[in-house]
Structures are given as structure tokens and as C-alpha cells.
Amino acid sequence: MAGLGSTVLCINSGSSSLKFAVYAVPVADSGQCLAEGAIERIGQSVGRLWIQTPNEERREEQAPFPDANAALTTLFRSLESLSYPPPAAVGHRIVAGGPRHTNHIRVDERVLQDLREALPFAPLHLPAEIAAIEAVRRHWPEIPQVACFDTAFHRDIPELAARFPLPRNLWHEGVRKYGFHGLSYEYILSQLTDGGRGRLIVAHLGNGASLAAIADGRCLDTSMGLTPTGGLVMGTRSGDLDPGVLLYLIAEKGYTGPQLERLLNRLSGMLGISGVSGDVQTLLAERGQNAHAAQALEIFAYSVRKGIGAFMAVLGGLDRLVFTGGIGEHAAPLRWSICRPLEDLGIRLDPQANGESRRRISRADSPVEVLVIPTNEDLTIARHTQDIAQIV
Incomplete structure (x- = not known):
């Protein structure tokens, strides 16, 4: 060129x-x-x-x-x-x-x-x-x-949120909550005219899915933990589990470390529940005739909804909820399933705006503004690369 x-x-x-x-x-x-x-x-x-x-x-x-x-x-x-x-x-x-x-x-x-x-x-x-x-x-x-x-x-999330309830020596060895999808969260904040002032939850929902609770631009908590396996139910990842499940699989079923890794990251989540696929579009097409596909979507939506409720408690309320990621941007039925039961908490969607995936999908009288913003992690990477490599 x-x-x-x-x-x-x-x-x-x-x-x-x-x-x-x-x-x-x-x-x-x-x-x-x-x-x-x-x-x-x-x-x-x-x-x-x-x-x-x-x-x-x-x-x-x-x-x-x-x-x-x-x-x-x-x-x-x-x-x-x-x-x-x-x-x-x-x-x-x-x-x-x-x-x-x-x-x-x-x-x-x-x-x-x-x-x-x-x-x-x-x-x-x-x-x-x-x-x-x-x-x-x-x-x-x-x-x-x-x-x-x-x-x-x-x-910089507070130690209150980052520390696991484990012996203190493990914290010093790096066993703590790290959180992920940060490049996406950073981009979303850059797309808000006020830079994310107030109390904000961003839902990055894709094959990997997580939430971030953000107050005045600072992350106070996030759903993923030590690794990207934790937190919400995902396409093929389990999300959070009772640790006793893992102990049972090791002691009673003879699972090895590699077998557990494959189970938790590749065979679980919506794929494991449905037995069909971890892909949301496939599950949406199947849900009318496949009860397991429908259940996988319901459990995913429940997981996200529960996480939003928990982070509203962390923030002491909520001013704005942003959906992003492949599912968050395109799967209107799932956004509805996530938000509809939260109306009494101030999250009220406009059915037509949600169905059309407009930028603002909340009703005019909704105390919480709900937005759909496409993410762009590549642009965030480009900005940091230019600055750190000192390219002019």
C-alpha cells in the first residue's frame, strides 16, 4: 500500500x-x-x-x-x-x-x-x-x-475483595483474585462520556464471561478470580464451584490435575449442562425443542443476574449497567432473561430497544441506565503498544 x-x-x-x-x-x-x-x-x-x-x-x-x-x-x-x-x-x-x-x-x-x-x-x-x-x-x-x-x-482492587480465605502464606505466593477481561473494561470506560463516574457494572459476556463492579472509574471487584475459570457460568467453563466438588472428583473418581483442567475449562458450563453446545446462538435455536439447551441458558442468565445483585451490594446501589462481548452485544433474549427479574432493583428494560440492540435499552423511567456497547480490545492494545514502544 x-x-x-x-x-x-x-x-x-x-x-x-x-x-x-x-x-x-x-x-x-x-x-x-x-x-x-x-x-x-x-x-x-x-x-x-x-x-x-x-x-x-x-x-x-x-x-x-x-x-x-x-x-x-x-x-x-x-x-x-x-x-x-x-x-x-x-x-x-x-x-x-x-x-x-x-x-x-x-x-x-x-x-x-x-x-x-x-x-x-x-x-x-x-x-x-x-x-x-x-x-x-x-x-x-x-x-x-x-x-x-x-x-x-x-x-488495584481492594484486598478485601482480592484475598481468598486461605492461609496467609498463599497470598504472598500469588494466590489471589486477579480478574480478567480488563482490556475490554478499559475500552468501555473510554466510550462513556463521563469516563465511568458513579456506580457501574460492566457485563462482558462471551464464551468467557465476567462482571466488574466499578466506582468512579476504579474496579472494586470482579467475578473471575485466580484464573479465567472462576466466576460466572460460561460457554465451556464451570465458573465458581464448591471446592468440595473437586475433592470428591479427586478422591472418589480418581481425577488427575489434567483431567480436572479439561473438565472445568472445556467440558463444563453451558456445554456440560446442555450436552449440545456452549455456543449461545446454537442453544437459542435449540431451546424450543431441547429442554437441556433451555436449562443451560436459564442457568447462565441466573448466574449473571445473581452476580449483578451481588455487585450492587458491593457498590451500594447502581447507576449504570453495560452489556458487552459477543453475548452481551447480540443476544437480546438473554439480556431480557438477566434483567427482567431485577425490575424492583431499578433495572427496567425497554423491550423494543433491547430487541433492536440499541445503545440504550433501558426505559425512560428506569432508575438504572442500561447500555449495550460493542467492545474493542484491539484498539486498547494498539494505544498501549504505541505508548510503551514509543512509536511516533
Whole structure:
């Protein structure tokens, strides 16, 4: 692309997919996205790469992507074929940095080693995120990389909320609530004209789902804990459990650590309840003829509703509720199921506005303002990467 200036490449790596975006530098508040896309079904027999640019039709390519390195090699080649120059910096969404890293930071060998040691804090996410950093280093060894942590937004939550009721030595070893989806929460605050003044709950609802209780821009509590497995019921993750369930599975059923990890992160949640899928759109289509699918949706909505009630207690009331994430932005029936029983607590939805997924979905007489705001974690990553890598 003739005349294209400096860019920042944002990478959001998952266990079986990889999302990316290219932003022009300087990264303005709204951001100029030059390309975005994803590589899906990594590790399966046939994967898919798609790229969308502002002035061209969406490009798609099907090929096997056996691992993250193969996927990223294809991504780099595809961006070069579109005449994009090497980026000035690469920013990565990193779900957890463990106890050593709760601030966004430029990646060096020490940071990379710390991430390897932090694997127990996010075993579902960190392996792919580390692989992405290593792949970029091999392809562009001189380009700076920045780790943007989902935990950074929650780093100052009060100890009252962060401390587990366990022996004190475990706190000093890093066993505490970290919270996640922080890049999304940060973006949502940037989209509010008052920056999140007052008492706010943000519901980031996707395959991974969490809530944050925010007072005047500061996070006071969040639903996920030590790892992204805790908190709300999710697509394939259990959320919070009685610890005795795990002791029972170990003692009576002979579960090993890896078997528990697979059960809690990949086989539970709405998938485990329904026996059909952890995908909300699939469950919504099935609920009329499948009682288990309907129950999975009901339990998910109940989990979120209960969390909202708890965080209203933390905040001492509520001024604004924001839905975001794939489910929060698009699943109007679930927003209704979550909010309808909360009318006496001041959360009153407008059925038509909710059905149309307008920005404001609460009634004019609702004491609590309810909004739907699409999130943009990539733009948050681009902003931090530009600042930390000092790209001008």
C-alpha cells in the first residue's frame, strides 16, 4: 500500500483461533483500523483465514494450520501480499502475567520467561499467547513487542475483595483474585462520556464471561478470580464451584490435575449442562425443542443476574449497567432473561430497544441506565503498544 505510514499489529491469541488488527500510527481515540481478521480452527484438519480491509472485499483462505506458529507465518505472509510493511510494533493481549506482571510492559527475555512460569494462572490461554510472541520474534526479531495484560485493570482492587480465605502464606505466593477481561473494561470506560463516574457494572459476556463492579472509574471487584475459570457460568467453563466438588472428583473418581483442567475449562458450563453446545446462538435455536439447551441458558442468565445483585451490594446501589462481548452485544433474549427479574432493583428494560440492540435499552423511567456497547480490545492494545514502544 503506497504511502502507508507506521502501523501497530495487535494479536489476540486463543487456543484454537487467533484474531488480529492493524492500526495506523498515531493511534487516535477512535483508531484507524487498516485491516482486521482472524485465523480459525487452528489444529484442525482444515482452518480458515479471513482479512477485511476498509476498501477491499473480505479475503478468505482455507488451509490446515497445525499450530500457532503455522497460523502466524500465514498471517505475516498474507499481510505482506497486501503490501503492508512490517509493523513498527506488535501488541499482544496476554490474559495473565501472574504475580510479577500486572502492568502492560515491553517484552524482553525476562518477561517472556516470567510468562512461561505463569502458565498455571491461565493454562487455557497463555500457551498460545507465548507461542505468538515467539513467532513474531522469529519473523521480525528487531520489532518491539508489548504485553497488554487483562489483569492490569484490576490490579488495584481492594484486598478485601482480592484475598481468598486461605492461609496467609498463599497470598504472598500469588494466590489471589486477579480478574480478567480488563482490556475490554478499559475500552468501555473510554466510550462513556463521563469516563465511568458513579456506580457501574460492566457485563462482558462471551464464551468467557465476567462482571466488574466499578466506582468512579476504579474496579472494586470482579467475578473471575485466580484464573479465567472462576466466576460466572460460561460457554465451556464451570465458573465458581464448591471446592468440595473437586475433592470428591479427586478422591472418589480418581481425577488427575489434567483431567480436572479439561473438565472445568472445556467440558463444563453451558456445554456440560446442555450436552449440545456452549455456543449461545446454537442453544437459542435449540431451546424450543431441547429442554437441556433451555436449562443451560436459564442457568447462565441466573448466574449473571445473581452476580449483578451481588455487585450492587458491593457498590451500594447502581447507576449504570453495560452489556458487552459477543453475548452481551447480540443476544437480546438473554439480556431480557438477566434483567427482567431485577425490575424492583431499578433495572427496567425497554423491550423494543433491547430487541433492536440499541445503545440504550433501558426505559425512560428506569432508575438504572442500561447500555449495550460493542467492545474493542484491539484498539486498547494498539494505544498501549504505541505508548510503551514509543512509536511516533
